[in-house]
Amino acid sequence: MHFSFTEEQSQFRDAIRRFLRDKAPISEARRLMETGSGCDPEVWREACEDLGLAGIHIPERYGGLGAGYVELCIALEEMGRSLFCAPFFSSSVLAASAILNSASEKYKQELLPEIASGRCIATLAVVEEHGSWDDPDIRLTARKDRDNYRLDGTKNYVTDGALADTVIVVGRSPAADNAEGLSLYLVLGDSTGLTRRPLNVVDPTRKQAELQFSNVQATLIGTLGSGSTSLSHTIDQAAVALANEMVGGCQILLDSAVEYAKLRMQFGRVIGSFQAVKHKCADMLVDLEHAKSAAYYAAAAVAENDPDLAAVAALAKATVSDAYMRIAADCIQIHGGIGFTWDNDTHLWFKRAKSSEVLLGSPSHYRERYMQFVEAGL
Amino acid sequence: MSAADHGADEVKVRRAVAEWLEAHWDPECGLIEWRNKLIDSGWGVPHWPQAWFGRDLPSGLTTAIDEEFDRIGAVGVARIGIRMLAAATLLEHGSDAQKSQFLRRILTGEDTWCQLFSEPGSGSDLAGATTRADFDGEKWIVNGQKVWTTSAHHADWALLLARTDWDAPKHQGLSYFVIDMTQAGIDVQPLRQMNGHASFNQVFFTDASIPAEHLIAKVGDGWKIAMTTLAHERRGADALRRWGRASDRPGRIYDEERAEIATVMEPYKWYAQRAGRVDLVLPRARETGRINDPVARQEIAKLLMLSQVSQWTAQRARTAQEQGKPQGPEGSLGKLASSHVARAASNVHTLIAGADAMLCDNDGPLDGIIAEILLSVPATSIAGGTDEIQRNIIAERVLGLPKEPRMDTGPFRDVPRNPTR
Numbered sequence: 001m002h003f004s005f006t007e008e009q010s011q012f013r014d015a016i017r018r019f020l021r022d023k024a025p026i027s028e029a030r031r032l033m034e035t036g037s038g039c040d041p042e043v044w045r046e047a048c049e050d051l052g053l054a055g056i057h058i059p060e061r062y063g064g065l066g067a068g069y070v071e072l073c074i075a076l077e078e079m080g081r082s083l084f085c086a087p088f089f090s091s092s093v094l095a096a097s098a099i100l101n102s103a104s105e106k107y108k109q110e111l112l113p114e115i116a117s118g119r120c121i122a123t124l125a126v127v128e129e130h131g132s133w134d135d136p137d138i139r140l141t142a143r144k145d146r147d148n149y150r151l152d153g154t155k156n157y158v159t160d161g162a163l164a165d166t167v168i169v170v171g172r173s174p175a176a177d178n179a180e181g182l183s184l185y186l187v188l189g190d191s192t193g194l195t196r197r198p199l200n201v202v203d204p205t206r207k208q209a210e211l212q213f214s215n216v217q218a219t220l221i222g223t224l225g226s227g228s229t230s231l232s233h234t235i236d237q238a239a240v241a242l243a244n245e246m247v248g249g250c251q252i253l254l255d256s257a258v259e260y261a262k263l264r265m266q267f268g269r270v271i272g273s274f275q276a277v278k279h280k281c282a283d284m285l286v287d288l289e290h291a292k293s294a295a296y297y298a299a300a301a302v303a304e305n306d307p308d309l310a311a312v313a314a315l316a317k318a319t320v321s322d323a324y325m326r327i328a329a330d331c332i333q334i335h336g337g338i339g340f341t342w343d344n345d346t347h348l349w350f351k352r353a354k355s356s357e358v359l360l361g362s363p364s365h366y367r368e369r370y371m372q373f374v375e376a377g378l
Numbered sequence: 379m380s381a382a383d384h385g386a387d388e389v390k391v392r393r394a395v396a397e398w399l400e401a402h403w404d405p406e407c408g409l410i411e412w413r414n415k416l417i418d419s420g421w422g423v424p425h426w427p428q429a430w431f432g433r434d435l436p437s438g439l440t441t442a443i444d445e446e447f448d449r450i451g452a453v454g455v456a457r458i459g460i461r462m463l464a465a466a467t468l469l470e471h472g473s474d475a476q477k478s479q480f481l482r483r484i485l486t487g488e489d490t491w492c493q494l495f496s497e498p499g500s501g502s503d504l505a506g507a508t509t510r511a512d513f514d515g516e517k518w519i520v521n522g523q524k525v526w527t528t529s530a531h532h533a534d535w536a537l538l539l540a541r542t543d544w545d546a547p548k549h550q551g552l553s554y555f556v557i558d559m560t561q562a563g564i565d566v567q568p569l570r571q572m573n574g575h576a577s578f579n580q581v582f583f584t585d586a587s588i589p590a591e592h593l594i595a596k597v598g599d600g601w602k603i604a605m606t607t608l609a610h611e612r613r614g615a616d617a618l619r620r621w622g623r624a625s626d627r628p629g630r631i632y633d634e635e636r637a638e639i640a641t642v643m644e645p646y647k648w649y650a651q652r653a654g655r656v657d658l659v660l661p662r663a664r665e666t667g668r669i670n671d672p673v674a675r676q677e678i679a680k681l682l683m684l685s686q687v688s689q690w691t692a693q694r695a696r697t698a699q700e701q702g703k704p705q706g707p708e709g710s711l712g713k714l715a716s717s718h719v720a721r722a723a724s725n726v727h728t729l730i731a732g733a734d735a736m737l738c739d740n741d742g743p744l745d746g747i748i749a750e751i752l753l754s755v756p757a758t759s760i761a762g763g764t765d766e767i768q769r770n771i772i773a774e775r776v777l778g779l780p781k782e783p784r785m786d787t788g789p790f791r792d793v794p795r796n797p798t799r
């Protein structure tokens with residue numbers, strides 16, 4: 001449902017929140033963000049075994065929980081709240097959705113149960129040096145070589161790209177210059193000719209890498225040339241997922257700003273009694289409520305195969321990204337000097353807000369996309 | 379209630395209302411006669427209690443019911459303007475005698491109402507009212523002045539907030555009355571607004587009188603009851619765009635409705651513009667070619683998204699209420715959100731109009747409608763409680779932030795206030 005959650009969904013949320021509170025407090029995020037992998041394999045294994053986390057929206061016949069997209073988004077909201085350091089977004093959202101949307105039955109059976117169990121960490125490599133998520137900008141080539149393919153080119157901003165066991169790569173047939181030429185290929189993380197360079201990222205709780213492909217062996221996992229439509233569907237779904245993850249961050253930042261405003265004294269009174277502060281908090285709440293409305297509506301739209309999903313996803317991504325950045329900036333402002341320190345946790349979410357703002361495409365990109373749907377008579 | 383239950387109910391209710399309308403709707407019926415029929419059937423205000431002309435249906439179903447009315451072109455009960463605030467307040471706090479005297483004629487449209495709250499000295503600080511009501515042993519005698527009173531020049535009755543005790547702290551010395559606006563002791567003088575219309579007024583009381591039975595609830599309950607009226611006003615803010623559009627269909631009942639809209643509903647004719655007219659943005663962008671300007675496209679998309687999302691936020695609040703969450707200050711959130719939408723819409727209309735934004739009336743775009751939007755939107759963030767007041771309410775009552783230090787405690791007599799003119 002678009003405007004409220006069921007009792008079961010609320011219980012599901014509680015279970016995930018409890019797990020993350022116990023196993024992934026913010027001190028863990030601080031520890032893991034300094035590591036190369038950015039993930040604790042033991043906690044990841046537990047999350048997958050105890051909660052079935054990695055396979056929430058993967059159908060049961062492929063070893064997943066077979067729950068809906070709304071449940072997936074509930075989990076993401078909780079992870080965004082706790083800044084859970086794990087390859088969930090890369091593996092279960094990006095890669096699993098790409099496989100569900102475009103792989104042949106054979107590869108679904110081969111890949112999804114491994115992803116659903118959390119044993120295989122996968123990711124999706126789409127964007128190249130120019131940072132554009134649009135099809136025509138994808139140049140990496142996939143050349144036929146007997147039964148297999150050979151990839152040449154570079155992928156950038158690949159989330160968990162250095163950690164992944166398996167990379168789903170969007171490549172182009174050398175002859176085809178148009179959208180029809182795109183297909184999805186499977187590459188193993190340790191393939192010969194694949195160079196993975198971890199990137200220095202603003203948000204160290206979400207690792208990224210640059211992947212260079214030089215004559216790397218790859219397997220076509222769907223129908224040749226069918227990559228374009230399924231890719232844009234995958235990205236729409238991922239944008240909705242990311243929007244829900246961002247909502248979790250918005251909520252915790254507002255809570256933290258309000259809590260601080262009730263404690264901090266200046267001029268003989270708590271700063272939350274000053275209207276300049278109080279009104280900022282009220283505006284943050286309006287932003288948060290709008291962000292929730294957009295993200296929850298969009299999650300239900302994915303779950304219900306809404307024909308207008310692309311437009312709804314664009315709305316959600318743009319709306320929530322802007323809200324998250326505003327809330328994050330205001331949360332720092334309300335904390336004053338302490339808000340600018342490394343020791344205060346606010347910057348961790350601020351950084352996630354900044355990187356999420358442009359991951360999968362900027363708010364202005366999505367606004368332009370939305371206008372195109374509006375013009376076509378949404 | 380699950381989504382599925384709600385869906386089943388909606389189908390049933392749609393069928394029931396459509397059947398009733400098909401059997402009874404007659405465009406040649408008189409307007410008042412038709413509305414009386416509607417009131418007796420319970421389909422005029424189906425979300426009202428059964429005892430008072432309703433059917434106790436969840437308010438979430440009213441949109442579906444309205445759609446059935448629209449489909450067949452049936453006219454509804456009178457629902458525009460302050461009358462609905464009067465009805466909501468009476469339903470919650472009125473005695474049975476008061477309900478039976480007033481509710482029906484509110485719905486038929488025979489009586490028009492206004493809200494006598496704001497004064498020259500107290501607007502945001504409504505509890506600072508100094509208009510006085512004194513009991514002479516038989517009736518209440520009213521003296522003082524109200525201002526910004528929408529519709530007072532058409533009103534038969536009014537909701538009045540007046541001071542009955544000057545020694546009590548300010549919120550406790552107020553009482554709430556229904557007052558007859560047609561009496562000699564009341565003088566109404568229209569005020570011209572920045573958009574050229576004159577829908578609000580100054581109202582002067584010189585020994586105006588109120589019979590004892592028109593006090594609502596008890597002496598001293600005024601503030602509590604005013605909060606009910608205001609909560610309804612704020613919650614209604616996102617519905618403003620629906621106000622005051624006449625049908626162009628032929629038939630006696632439509633003629634009478636058009637006449638009503640032209641007279642007693644006249645103060646509300648610019649209310650759609652004050653909400654920003656988001657519906658006009660795309661047609662205007664196409665017509666002017668601005669739809670091809672990348673900067674305009676960004677701003678239009680921002681507005682359309684904000685407007686859509688505000689509706690979803692309002693819907694989430696309604697759904698939460700239907701599921702049993704008590705009605706609370708979230709009306710303030712909706713009201714603040716609709717101010718944002720209106721202001722953004724006004725900016726986008728300016729962007730689209732370019733130099734034409736300098737022109738009004740028949741020289742202006744859309745025969746002056748665009749200028750009317752630009753000059754009406756500022757009312758949205760003032761009327762019904764300013765944006766700043768909504769932020770105070772959200773921060774204090776939803777987020778639990780502390781109140782300001784108070785300067786107005788103790789007997790009202792001693793509280794510092796504006797000089798009276």
Ligand SMILES: Cc1cc2nc3c(=O)[nH]c(=O)nc-3n(C[C@H](O)[C@H](O)[C@H](O)COP(=O)(O)OP(=O)(O)OC[C@H]3O[C@@H](n4cnc5c(N)ncnc54)[C@H](O)[C@@H]3O)c2cc1C
Binds near residue numbers: 578
């Ligand atoms: C179109 C229109 C129709 C109206 N119709 C009616 C009607 O039918 N009946 C009726 O009774 N009234 C009506 N009003 C009046 C309206 O409710 C008041 O104008 C409004 O509540 C503001 O009060 P004020 O004008 O006295 O401004 P003030 O209260 O003097 O406010 C001036 C400024 O100070 C700010 N301010 C005041 N207090 C605070 C505070 N505590 N914290 C922060 N900022 C503060 C306000 O936000 C505002 O910006 C109408 C107004 C308009 C514009």
